[in-house]
Structure formats: structure tokens, C-alpha cells
Amino acid sequence: MNAPSRRPPAPHPRGFRRSERGAVGRILLFVAAGLFALYLAGATAGYLFVRYVRKNENIGFVDVALLRWREVRRGMAAQQFAKAKVEWDAANYQIAFLSYNFGVNNDPDNIPGRLMAAQFLQAAGSNSMALTTLVDGLARAPDDPRLIERTFTLLNTTGREQRALELLARRPASAWSGPNGPALRTYELEATTNLGDVAAARKLLDQHPELLKLPRATPTVARMYWEAKERLRAINLLTAYVGTRPEGLEAYTQLVQWQLSAEMGDEAVATAGLALEKFPGEIAARVLRLEALGVRENLGPAWVAAVGAYFKDFGARPEAITQLAALAGRRGWVDLARALYELGALHQQNLSILGFCYGDALLRQGRFREVQAVLTQIESQAVEGSAPFLAQLRNRQVIAAAALGDAAAVRDSARRLASVLRSDPEGMEATRRNFQRSGLVAAAAELTGRPPAARPAVPANK
Amino acid sequence: MRPRFSFFRFLAHLSAFALVLTVVTRSFAADAPEAGAAVAAGEASRFTETQREYIHSYILQNLPDFPREVAVVTVERFLSELQRRSPGEFDRLLSPDFPLRKYRSLLFQLIGAQLTGPAQVALREEVARKRLEAILESQAVGKVVGALDAATALAKIKAMAPVHPRRLVEGRMDDDEVELLLRKDREAGAAPAPAKPKVLTAADIVAEFGRRNQEGAAWQKLRALTIHSRLQTAAGEELEVFLLRMRPDRFRMTIVAAGATRFVISYDGAKYWQQAPGRPAQEIPAKTVGASRYLSEFVDPLVADSGVGFERLPDGADGAAKTYRLSVRRADGSTYVAWIDQETFRQIGRETEDKQIIRYSDFRMVGGIALAFREESTDAKGGKAVLTLVRATPDAGLIQALFEPAGAGAPDYFALERMLAGATPIPAK
DSSP states (O other), rough: OOOOOOOOOOOOOTTTOOHHHHHHHHHHHHHHHHHHHHHHHHHHHHHHHIIIIIIOOOHHHHHHHHHHHHHHHHHHHHHHHHHHHHHHHTTHHHHHOOOOOHHHOOOOOOOHHHHHHHHHHHHOOOHHHHHHHHHHHHHHOOOOHHHHHHHHHHHTTTHHHHHHHHHHHHHHHHHHHHHTTHHHHHHHHHHHHTTTOHHHHHHHHHGGGGGGGGGGGHHHHHHHHHHHHHHHHHHHHHHHHHTTTTTHHHHHHHHHHHHHTTTTTHHHHHHHHHHHOOOTOOHHHHHHHHHHHHHHTTOOOOHHHHHHHHHHHHHTTTTTHHHHHHHHHHTOHHHHHHHHHHHTTTTOOOHHHHHHHHHHHHHHHHHHHHHHHHHHHHHHTTTTTOHHHHHHHHHHHHHHHHHHOHHHHHHHHHHHHHHHGOOHHHHHHHHHHHHHHHTOHHHHTTTSSSSOOOOOOTTOOO | OOOOOHHHHHHHHHHHHHHHHHHHHHHHSSSSSSTTTOOOOOOOOBBBHHHHHHHHHHHHHHHHHHHHHHHHHHHHHHHHHHHHHOOHHHHHTSSSTOGGGHHHHHHHHHHHHHOGGGGGHHHHHHHHHHHHHHHHOOOOOTTTOOOOHHHHHHHHHHHHHHHHHHHTTTTTTTTHHHHHHHHHHGGGGGSSOOOOOOOOOOHHHHHHHHHHHBSTTTTHHHOOOEEEEEEETTTHHHHHHHHETTTTEEEEEEEEETTEEEEEEEEESSSSEEEEEHHHHHHEEEHHGGGGGGGGSSSSGGGGSSSSEEEEEEEEETTEEEEEEEEEEOTTTOOEEEEETTTOEEEEEEEETTTTTEEEEEEEEEEEEEEEEEEEEEOOOOOEEEEEEEEEEESOOOGGGGGGGOOOOOOOOOHHHHHHOOOOOOOOO
């Protein structure tokens, strides 16, 4: 057996000697240890900062040390969302705003948080920023049904149908064939109908007959038929829908209005009865029944008894008088509107709205000069009225002036209305459309500060 | 065994450390990124929607009744001013450590400048009080300054020359001016007694009365006034009185006893009429209306533009208060004697032709005018009645129809009132 041969150590390829190599290794080891210590110190400082300065109790040291910064931000955002809700409930809007803003920016994928932030912004009166928040969310989670519903509902109910159609046009084909397809198509139909483009809405419905079978689309489809002057079809469709006792009073209200205008008093009372069964504690449902009953009974004793019952149940609520006065105004019941104004004068501080209701009743009765006088008296006492109030006032002034054939007054009032609505382009556009629909062309012309954009095309094959 | 050294591991640790430092610094230094995906620049504004909404949320928190459309203008001005004065701090606007309290006074000043109408007097005063609170806070660092201090300061400023409170509430007074006023007030104790005032004529007193009992030309601007009060009659009966008045001379007085209207008396500009439950409205001759006809005087004769004559009578005293006594002669020839407090120039009493003495107290500003919230009248036989105002509302939106007799439609006002009286109370939460 051969003894292992002892070979001399091979020379270092770069010519270092053993002792030199050891020294360099030690130095590097010290540096590494130092850096590791620094890393630990940095991570600890970061953790302490987040945990105790930012008071985030959900953060662990490991999250910071292992660079799970996304989780860190999410944790902080969740805490800010919770804080924002608390502050909102306590009416600390400034802090709530900051917290929601922080939360949304740090965790943009937190959909419940984003929805809550949008709700807060809407409550604070900023529909436009709420919309920005929702649309940004939709860009990140295009298939989230909650975001879709909130975004398009907000767009279609605040006069932003054009924008809704633009957003819909940008959606990929897969979105239309997926589970959200029917909802998207419903919003498209709704926006198109709201814009008054009945032909396009009809075409859309013809291309997508499945909407006829979709319960959530039924009220929109019925409204399209109504606008297309197929009134009986609209009433029948909505009657069938209301028969399923849907949630939401709007469908019942719409049907009662249509039935009353088609002189179907008994059916209207029956529909209002269904609404009352579904929403027994809702003042609006009771007023709806009073409306149907009042028209059918021509304000007879049965109706008076119903008013008595209404006051018994809802008279303690501050809005009871105003709701009934609004009905009297809508229906042209002048004496009732006047009596409610007298009653309101003893219970309410601001009587302008009751005055408007009285003016509306006069308008319905064709007493246009009196309407103008009422509006002038209210205007003289509202030098610095809020924009919504002034918009209501000017709107009525335009209508009264138009009814009297006073073209100069129509233009003047419309110009003043445009000035009130200057900061609300969507409101301006909605009012312009209303005027256009009512044949008030001169008034509509004064409101064309921003020409309506062409309707974006949503390809049918999507 | 000696630990093995890996250069790559070392590099990895080094990078990780650098990354931690970067992430921690960048993520947490600024609480709210200025321009995130959710923030869109406003089309008509130089500022982002987030910046504007942030300031608006602060306004909403402090003044929930401040109209949003007015707030839009205020916010824009505030941000412009902030950017101009301190761009550095403006950049930190959306961070939680932004010292918004430091700029509260400026914000309230700009808000006050936006509130111009007579119906916004209360809100304007509230804004001025909050502004004073902010200024006092900045003066007394470390001390708690409550709303009471600010209210006291506001009351003191209001007692100065009328131009000061007016400029303060209208947001036309800068902080240094306010501070100067507050300093003057503190030094006032050491100031020498004012010179003896000159002897005032009836016209001087009336002019001073007009100046002291309204803000600017508030009486002139006021179109309508509604007053809800409680009356304790000389016979000890408790009644509610609702008085609605509209320019130039309309009035409607509703007397309510135990929740039900006893009668309504009104003037529609041509005739007086009265209505009671179960009876149609009846016209009543002017001569039988009595002293109620003076309810059609929308403006107090002491601030009326014309048609009223004044004569100074020997001064009097009512309790501790020294009074000027003025004989006031209306256009119809009737007269009364007004007692004007020599210190405050409030009308603290009246002697009527039928020997009735009315004493006014508890003055409060409503719609820019001074109203007595308590009236105590003593008739010639010594019977006393007390009227206490519950609420007074300027320019509530009254219309002419209210002052005219109602039609015969059912249900009428009285029927509706009966129905409303049977309302089931809202259950307590």
C-alpha cells in the first residue's frame, strides 16, 4: 500500500499568501457583520416607526425585515380605512378625508375601502371625486361587480350618461360576454335612454333581446318603450315586474305615474297598495298611495280620511308637510298646497320650498301670472340662496315665462339659470335636455355652454 | 471552523439593507401621496381635486351649513393665498403634520368675505367667532382658548365703533388689525375716561338708534320676518303667537291655544280679515282692528325713512338704565313715547296712548337687526302680559297668498291642523 504522497500546497492563483488571504477574509467578515447589524438596525427602526409612530398594530417585524412592504402598506391602509369610518361617523370630515385618501393610495386594490371612500365623497357633495375614485378602481379591477354597479349607477343618475357610454365603449369584448355582460348592457341601455336617443336604445334592445328576460333590465326597457310612445307595452312590462315585488320604490312610483297618466286610476291605487305593503314604514310609499287615491277619488272623503291617517302616522316627521305639499304641487291641487303652506308657516323656518309647491300647483292650473308673482316674492327673500335652490327657482321662472309667451323673460331666466349651473356642467346638460324635450328651445339654447359630445359607439359584437 | 465568507451573500445583504432604507423612507415619509391614480387635476382649477376636497372637508367639519358652491370659491382663494404666502407648507398640504390650524384665521376670513346676505348673519357671526378663536389661540400658545373667550372678544369688538365688527364679520379685516383691536381692548382699562358727550337732539338719537340696532342697512334689505312667540296674558293664559310679516305692510297673526288655532287675523294690503275654525274668513273694518293695525308697520318707526316725527322729551330712567325719551308721531297722527337706553341705544320701553307700558329686553341680532326677545306689557289697570320670542326668522320665503283669505277647498288649514295634532310622536331612539 502506497503511502499518500504529500504534495506541496498549490500556489494561490493570484499570488496571495495564506496569511494575506486570512486577513482579507476577516475584514470582509467584519464588514458583512457590520452591514448585517446595520440592516437589523434599519429594519428595527422601520418596524418601530410603523408600529409606534404610525401606530399600526397589524404590522410584524418580519413584514418589515423581509421587505413585505406591500403587506405593510395594506395593513396601514386597512387601519386608515377603519379610522376614516370612525372619523366620518364623528363628523370629522377633514381627518376622514385624509384617511380615506391615504387608504386608497396605499392599497388601491382594496375595493370595499375604495367603495367606502367613494360613498364618503358623495356624502360630502363631491360626486366628481367619488367618480374619479370609482373609475380608478374599475381600471384596476374591471370585472368587480360592486365597482361596476356603483360607477355606472352614479354616472347614470348624475347626468353623466355620455361618460358612462365612453367607459362602456372602452371595455374589452371579454367583459361583455362574461358574467357582467348583462349588467353592462343594461347600463348602456339606461344611458342611451336617458340621453333621449330612443332609436339607438331600441336598436340596442333589438340586438340584445336577452335584456327583455333580465329582471334588473326590465324598468329600463319599460322606460325605453314609454319614451318610444309604446305606453301600454311599457305599463304591462313594468306591471309584471312590480308583481315580483322588487326592492326599491322607484319601479312602483314610475308605474303609478304611468297608470295615472293613462287614466288607469284603479290600477294605480292597486300598485300604490303593493308599494305600501312592501315598504310600510316609508313616507314616500304613503304619499304615492295618496297621489293615486287623490286622482281616483278626486280628493273626496276617502282621500281626506287617508290624509288624516297619513298625518297620524307621519305628522311628527319634519318632512311630512313638505312631501304632501310637493304632491299637491305636482298634481295642481292649489287649495291643498295653500293650506299646507299656511300650516308649514307655523312649523318650518324656511318656507321657500312650500312656496315652490304652491307655485307648481298654480302652474298646473295655468295661473301663470300668479306663478310669476310667487316666484318673484320668493326670489326677493333669497338674495344669497344656494345654487340648488336658485336652480329650482330659475327653472320655474323659465317655464312660467315660456307659458306666458314672454321670449325675453325666457332667455333672461335661462341665462341666469346657466350662470347658477356654471359649476355643474352635468346638471346644465340635464336641464338643457329637459328644456329641449319640453320644446323650450330658446331656453335650451341659452344652456349650451358645452356642446354635447357625439355618442360613443359601443360595438354590438362586443 | 472558520465561517465561510460569500461575497454574493454580502452583496445581497447590502442591497437588502439599502432597499429597506429606501422603502421605509419613501413609503412612510409622506402620508398621502399628492398625485395618485385617484387624484385628477380639476379642469378649472390650478389645484388638484384632492387638495380642494381636503380644504372643503375642513370647512364642512367646522361649518356644516356653509353652502358648497360658495365653498368652492373660498377653497380656491385659500389655496392660492396659501401657495403665495408659504409655498413650502403648501407642498405639505396633504400630509398629516400640515399645520392647518395656523391658517384657520385666513380660511375663516375668506369664508366671512363670501357670506354677504342678511339671512347669513348668524353664520357670518359664527365664522367671525371661530376666527377670533383661532387668533386668540395663536396669541396664547400653550393656553386653552375656549369658545367663550372668542365670544367675549367678539362682544367687545361689537361694542366698539360699528365699522369694526362689520369689517370683521365681512372678512375685510386682516389678522394684524384684529390683534390690534384685541390689544386696544386689553389696554382700555388703563385708558382715561372718555370726554363728556355732547347734548343729543331727537334726530341725533334716532340716527344713533338706527346705527346701533342694525348691521349696515339690514332693515332696508329685510323683506320678511316670521316670529314665533309665547304669550302669557294678564289673565294667566298661555298662548302661542305666530306673526308673519312681509314688506311693505302685510301681516298675519295666528293665535294658538293648546295646540289648536283660535283665530287668524291678517292684512293683505287692502283689507283686514279674520278667520276662526269652522267659519269662513271675514273682512273686518280697519277701525275695529285696534292696535293690531300697527303690526302692518314692517319697519320700526324709529328706523323708518319717512312719515314719522320725533320730539325729544325729558330724559327718564327705567331701573338702573338712564333713558332718552322720544315722542314718536306716526303719519296717522297716533303717538307713543319710546325709551332709548342712553348706553346701548336699545329701545327698552314704550308708553302708548292707552297708557300701556311695554318693556323690551333680551336683545338679539336676527337677520342683522336687533330684536327684543322679551316684551313685558303693563296696561292701565296694572295687568301684566309677557311675550317671549321663541324663534325669529328673516326672509323665510313668505308669499302674498298667505295674507289673503283662503279658498273653500277641503281640507282647509284648520282641518289639516287638527289632523296634524293627532300625529303619533316619533319614538325615542
